[in-house]
Amino acid sequence: MSITPFQALACPLDGDPLQRNGNAWRCATGHSFDIAKQGHVNLLPVQQKRSGDPGDSKAMVAARQRFLNAGHYQPIADALSQAALKGLPSHATLSCLDAGCGEGYYLRALAKAISKEQTLALAGLDISKWAILAAAKQDKGSRWLVGSNANLPVQPGTLDLLLCMFGFPVYNEFARVLKPGGMLLQVDAGPDHLRELREIIYPTLKVERTRELQLPQGFAHLNTQAIRYPLELNGADSIADLLAMTPHLYRASAEGRARAAALESLTVTVDVRLVHFAHDTKG
Template structure:
């Protein structure tokens, strides 16, 4: 097994190739981006920020780290690993970006699943500096960057796989950075995902949209996998971490949050869809 940092980065200001001298990444135009002491690089220009501190907060990242490290979503990681590594030769060498990597759980799980003779170049990107900082502290092998899915600091046609885990897919950018024949693996919540929690925190649930996901331009669609399993949360802290790491924390009203805070145990349904798209050869 060989896990290395993905190197084909692009300047977020002009798109030129970035080159590392060990302490910074720079392009031929003279733009330079320091590598932090923790091992990550900030490649989100201030003019591309929608707020001073975009993305998940420090508290959300810490909650997600505790919840995922406890293994509650391990079946999701296992399904993603299988999809990423399926049908690869024993001595394959591929590159993979987790676009919206959070604190790096899914890339760490992928790295652990790689075969002894396979090589994997990894890049984790998130708009939250707190998420990327947490990821970099836990695993030094991938390249970790603060950046935006809307303007990926990646050279065109350099990736074999892109992961989008419960995130914000930017299909044009994903198509740009993938090699012809490369794959996008997208995980989204299904209609029953965390239904029991949602029934507690919301006065009523909106009817689920049943429209089929459209195949984005430049891609062909591969089979979709539905993954369902149950969770048993046995402590108030686990329930609080789950709520904190989801958008439901802000969508629920004060009464709904109070009802969740009063829980000491909860049985939950996990319902997700793993959709694979293949980049066209044209």
């Protein structure tokens, strides 16, 4: 097994290739982006920010890190890694970006799953500086980037694989940076995902309509895999971490959050779909 940082970065201001120069990445125009002491690099210019501190907060990142490192979503990570590496020939090198990587859990799982003969060139990108800081502290083998899915700081046609886990897909950008035939693996919540928690924190639940898969332009749909299992959470801390790492924390009322905080155990349904797309240059 060999893990190497992804190299084909692009300037977020003009799209020119970035070259490593000491402790910074620079483009031919002269734009320069310093490498932090933790090893990550901020490629989110201030003019592309919608707020002073976009993305998940430090507390949300910490809650997600505790929850995921406890193994609660391991079946999702296993299914993702299996789909990513299926059919990959021995001695192949796979360039992969996790777009919206959070604190890097799924990218680390993928790195652990490859065979001794395979090489992964990995990069994780998130708009939250707190998420990237946490990822960089846990994994020195991948490239960690603060950036936006709306303007990926990646050179065109350089990725074999792109992951989008519970994130915000920007398909025109995904198509731009993937090689022809490159894969997009996207994980989204299903209608019953965390239903039991939502029933506690909300007065009523909206009726979930069955949504047909919308095929994004530039992609072909290969398959969809349903991942569903009961998850038993014991202890108020685990339940609090699950709530804190989701948007439900801010959508719920104070009364709903109080009801969740009073729980000592809870079994929730994990219900997600893993959709496998291929970049289709004819699409």
